[in-house]
Each structure stands twice: as structure tokens, then as C-alpha cells.
Amino acid sequence: MEYSIVLPTSQKKMTLRELLEKEWLVPRKVRHFLRVRKNVWRNHQPINFHEFVYANDIITLQIEEEDYNYQNVTAGSKENITVLFEDEHLVVVNKPVGIKTHPNQPEETGTLLNDLTAYLAEQDERPYVVHRLDKETSGAILFAKNPFVLPILGRLLEEKKIYRRYQAVVWGKLTQDCTIDKKIGRNRHDHRKQIIDERHGKTAITHVKVHQAHQKTSEIYCTLATGRTHQIRVHLASLGHPVVGDPLYQNKKGARLALHAYEMNLLHPFTQEQIQITAQPGLW
Known part of the structure; x- marks a missing residue:
């Protein structure tokens, strides 16, 4: 696997070792292989780890696939994939409602990761999970397209x-x-659920903005300051305003869980481009 990355104009002067370790979070084992194999170049010339790199430099790395662990995933149906953004390092897709983000068992199929595996196979690439959405939740979800960028997106x-x-x-x-x-913690009586647990739970903060209130329902936006399992669903249920269609945290019937990851914004870790994504059509 070969990657060529142009350092952004905002790049600070630092050694190659600092760039790989602190900025790009390349694992220690992989850094070792890059050094002993001399598999790093700056502007198409070999570079040592103690040398400096600068803005607009082209850094090229040759990484062996076996340097990273990858769990094989059965290919699904590429036709199920709707791409919202894609480049050589990452891909954002619009997850449909009713399918899991990834398999829990190696032989499991029918998840978004299975379908994305089929889509990327045509480019001789593989998807890596950065985060997940609940099975009942739809919308924008981010995947890495190589193990090199995965820890950076995680950070x-x-x-x-x-x-x-x-x-x-x-x-x-x-x-x-x-x-x-x-605070949110696990429900000891039902492993599928989370509960409000101020004593033993983990800190969870959700910001709610009302879009439009009706007599029986309300349309809202939620942003997360933390990322706990079922956070939005548990928090809203605790206010007495559960999400419509929630099969776990309310008893009223609904056509589907009315929760959609509508917007995603991030600064690309290599290009420093501001990426703004909207997952249409949304809930309203």
C-alpha cells in the first residue's frame, strides 16, 4: 500500500519521526518497519526519521498490508451503498434504517459493512469502522478506507x-x-438497554434545539458532547419525550425510529479541507 500526502500550508516544521508518531499516529511497529525498510520519501527522495518536513512537502509511504491486522468481511451488495463523500482515504455513506453498522460475528452478513466491502472491492480497497449508528438509526456514517488514516479519525x-x-x-x-x-449506564436487567445512572454511569451530554413543536410531537436537532450507546434515545426518554418509533425506550407504535444522522462536518486530516455533508432526505 503506497500513500502520497501533500502536507498542508499550515503544516508546522517538525521531524519526520514527530509527524509519523504525533500527527499521523502511525503505530510503533509500523514506524519501525518504515524506518528499517527505508519506505518513506519526501518529494520523491529518501528521507531519514530525524530530518525535518515542511509545508507543501510530498510525503510518500510504502506500507505492507501484513503490517496491519484486518478482519475479513463477507462482501454484500454494493447497490445498497449511497456515497455522500469519498476520496482515497475516507468515505461517508448514507446508512439506511434497519441494518446494523457491522457484523458481530465473522460469518454474519446483511450489515452496512458487508455492503461497503462489496462497493470498495471494485477499487481494491477495504473499509474500516470509525464509529457506528444504531440499527434503527439512519444517516451519515464515516468509514476509513485504509488502516493508515483509521487512528487519526478515531482521535x-x-x-x-x-x-x-x-x-x-x-x-x-x-x-x-x-x-x-x-450519566448513562448499562441496564443490568436488559442487556439491550441503557439507563440513566447518576451514581455509576458515564458522563453523557446532549444539546437539544427545537426545530418545530406540534401538539403531539416535536421536531428537534441533537448534537452530542459525548458518545454513549443510545445516548440521544435514553436522554430524550428521561425527559418524558422519547423518540417516535423507539422499540426500546417507549411503548407507543411508530413506523420507524425517528432518528437520523443529518449532518457531519470535519477537517480532513491530510488536506485540511473542511468537509460538510448532509444526509438527505432527512426526517423533514
């Missing part, structure tokens, strides 16, 4: 530098914007 996610905004329709008339700050 951006942890540092809340990948902005995601959700649409939701909830039961009841919710008229005011609010921030829900309630």
Missing part, C-alpha cells in the same frame, strides 16, 4: 472534532432548547 472523534447533528421526532410538545447532562 478526531474522541476530541469531538467530528461534528455530527441528528434530526429526531419526539413524542410531546417540546418548546424550549435544552442541554441534557445525565
